[in-house]
Amino acid sequence: MQVYKAFFKIIKKNLIEISIYLLVFLFFAILMTTTGSDRQNIGFEETKKNIAFINNDKESEIVAGLRDYLSEKANIVEIEDDAEKLQDALFYRKVEYIVRVPAGFSDDFLSGKEFQLEKTTVPNSTAAIYMDSLINKYLNTASIYLKYSDSASQDEIIKNIKKDLEAHTQVTVNSFNTKKANGQKYMYYFNYMAYSLFSVMILGVCAVMIVYNKTDLKRRNHCAPIKTRNINLQLLFGNLSFALIAWALMVSTSFIFYPKQMFSLNGLLFLLNSLVASVTFLSISFLISNIIKSKNAMSAAANVVSLGFCFISGVFVPQEMLGETVLNIASFTPTYWYIKANIRIAETVEFSMKHLKPIFTDMLIVLAFALASVTVALVIMKQKRTSEA
Amino acid sequence: MVIKVENLVKRYGDLIALDHFNMELHEGEVLGLLGPNGSGKTTAINCILSLLKYDKGNIEIFGKPMSPDAYDIKRDIGIIMQNVAVFEELTVYENTDYFCGLYVTDKKKRRALVDEAIEFVGLKDFKKFYPKKLSGGLLRRLNIACGIAHKPKLIILDEPTVAVDPQSRNNILEGILRLNKEGASIVYTSHYMEEVEQICSRIIIMDKGKTIAAGTKDELKSMIKAVEKVTVEVYQPNEGVLTGIRSLNNVISAEFDGEMLVVKCGKGSHNLMMILEHLKANDILFGKVYSEPPTLNDVFLEITGKELRD
Known part of the structure; x- marks a missing residue:
């Protein structure tokens, strides 16, 4: 096992350069875990909008009740009832909604006549829709009480409306298709892992293979009583061991940062997907090592190939933010399919064959890249052997 | 074997x-x-x-x-x-x-x-x-x-x-x-x-x-004719000196390499003495004198007509 041992001695000599990528990855992993929050993705938080409430009617109990109710759901900003000032307030977003209670509204409403509240809003404002629904809710409830409780006083009606509208229902959304929010954070962890893993793989594999591809050393090894197949086999085991160690090191931190998620089926799929990607990155690194000849070229290849592939594939910028042309080009890289599989894994909650099939298809495409890379590498090696003989 | x-x-x-x-x-x-x-x-x-x-x-x-x-x-x-x-x-x-x-x-x-x-x-x-x-x-x-x-x-x-x-x-x-x-x-x-x-x-x-x-x-x-190479530093090298040396017994070749007279001699005794006496008799001033057996380079030179380091 001389070759296998020498493999790791060479890796050891290049460890500093390789470790940089590991450390950068760990730094980003910690950063991702400790900063930012995905609370907005998993829950609902009510926010209060600024509105103006202009009353041109008398100060009736129904108007006061409406104002009180709206003040609980929005911030009522006091603005002088002047057309220009009200328009300025809307323009400068001091308020997003102005509701005007016309004169005679209370009487018309209590007698069951038709009435119309005036409103002025910022165009296409979601606040307007929300405020409309609140006003409608209040007035509809009030109408029902007026219609069916003839004997009740205005004061009692207002109290009942208030009581009714204070009732809250706990809503739980059960989605059988997506739970995107939960998987987002550790999906990014695995997405970013592609860059570090790819770089580490190129640097490690090339560092050793460049040495073993040196003509003088190759010839010297051929003089020894050891089969070329044996040397190649030991190198293969060395490469596989290195890939496995690099992968294990990187995924092991995921168990520290996301222990709960990693011990789930999603976690298992993330692990499997990253392992498949590791095999492909290893194959591409092997191909690169047969093309480049110097250590300088090795560093350049590690940066250009891994960074280039990862950038257009959505490792750093989400795929949904990349242009169609970029994504079309990226589809010729394994990182694109790796990220795609990660996105699908993050969204999967039902582990039926129907849902898993697209994930496994993506993984198979990633493996196809490995096969293609090894094939090309073998052709190059054969050509080199022929020219040397 | x-x-x-x-x-x-x-x-x-x-x-x-x-x-x-x-x-x-x-x-x-x-x-x-x-x-x-x-x-x-x-x-x-x-x-x-x-x-x-x-x-x-x-x-x-x-x-x-x-x-x-x-x-x-x-x-x-x-x-x-x-x-x-x-x-x-x-x-x-x-x-x-x-x-x-x-x-x-x-x-x-x-x-x-x-x-x-x-x-x-x-x-x-x-x-x-x-x-x-x-x-x-x-x-x-x-x-x-x-x-x-x-x-x-x-x-x-x-x-x-x-x-x-x-x-x-x-x-x-x-x-x-x-x-x-x-x-x-x-x-x-x-x-x-x-x-x-x-x-x-x-x-x-x-x-x-x-x-x-x-x-x-x-x-x-032993494959080559020359068995001794005599090198003499001559102060006034001229063609007449070479003609005289070449006429001596056992001398295979004589050439000037700058001021150095290089004489290759065949098998015989007192080759060096013979050359020096000739120079003295003709009043030709000389300085350093070397005598050496042939080298492998001489062998290569005689067989191929070129030097090993060419």
Whole structure:
């Protein structure tokens, strides 16, 4: 096992350069875990909008009740009832909604006549829709009480409306298709892992293979009583061991940062997907090592190939933010399919064959890249052997 | 017979690198392959080691045909390549251990062999050094340690002293003789005739892929007419001096090399005295005087009409 041992001695000599990528990855992993929050993705938080409430009617109990109710759901900003000032307030977003209670509204409403509240809003404002629904809710409830409780006083009606509208229902959304929010954070962890893993793989594999591809050393090894197949086999085991160690090191931190998620089926799929990607990155690194000849070229290849592939594939910028042309080009890289599989894994909650099939298809495409890379590498090696003989 | 090469032909396209080359190495011998750069020495070695495919001929080592998968033969061969072939990432000890380990699997035995080889080449104090930290001479010694650590019966050294300082060169040559004394048969290729003369018991002179002469150094030198070269510093060299010298008995040739009169003489006694008396009799002033036997370069020059270092 001389070759296998020498493999790791060479890796050891290049460890500093390789470790940089590991450390950068760990730094980003910690950063991702400790900063930012995905609370907005998993829950609902009510926010209060600024509105103006202009009353041109008398100060009736129904108007006061409406104002009180709206003040609980929005911030009522006091603005002088002047057309220009009200328009300025809307323009400068001091308020997003102005509701005007016309004169005679209370009487018309209590007698069951038709009435119309005036409103002025910022165009296409979601606040307007929300405020409309609140006003409608209040007035509809009030109408029902007026219609069916003839004997009740205005004061009692207002109290009942208030009581009714204070009732809250706990809503739980059960989605059988997506739970995107939960998987987002550790999906990014695995997405970013592609860059570090790819770089580490190129640097490690090339560092050793460049040495073993040196003509003088190759010839010297051929003089020894050891089969070329044996040397190649030991190198293969060395490469596989290195890939496995690099992968294990990187995924092991995921168990520290996301222990709960990693011990789930999603976690298992993330692990499997990253392992498949590791095999492909290893194959591409092997191909690169047969093309480049110097250590300088090795560093350049590690940066250009891994960074280039990862950038257009959505490792750093989400795929949904990349242009169609970029994504079309990226589809010729394994990182694109790796990220795609990660996105699908993050969204999967039902582990039926129907849902898993697209994930496994993506993984198979990633493996196809490995096969293609090894094939090309073998052709190059054969050509080199022929020219040397 | 350790090595037997018969009618070896190797072509690179139209270029014939080896043209029916023959070679024999007997047990305990130090055989020198001498020839100018491009004469086919390294090609011959590469063919012998099955590193190169050849077009025609037979190669036998230890009485068995040599082939790329003749691992039992390879086990007893030590090779020191022209270019230093070591791992930059491994220390002196690790490098020697790596190459020794390709031949010797037993760890304990290997450890002893590696220590012995490192001590043999004088790198004991540099065990933990990386090749980058070694001088050219020390690097060559490491190359030798890697080639001989497994105690081979046959050692092939392909120009091991190229770009090495004189002191390191002497160390290397002494080491080769010690290895030979310990029982190894050696093939030594070089274009430095002094080295080959110094250590080889038999010499093959090569040119353009062919053997042009073979034998011991004395046998080779006896192949040529000149047996003595006399060099005299003459203060007023002129054509008349040359005509006079050339007319003397036993003088084969006389030429001026600047102010130095170079006279090649055939077999005879008192050649030097005869030349000096002639100069004195003709009132020709002279200074430094040298007399030396012919070198392998003279042999090469007489056979090929060109110098070894051309």
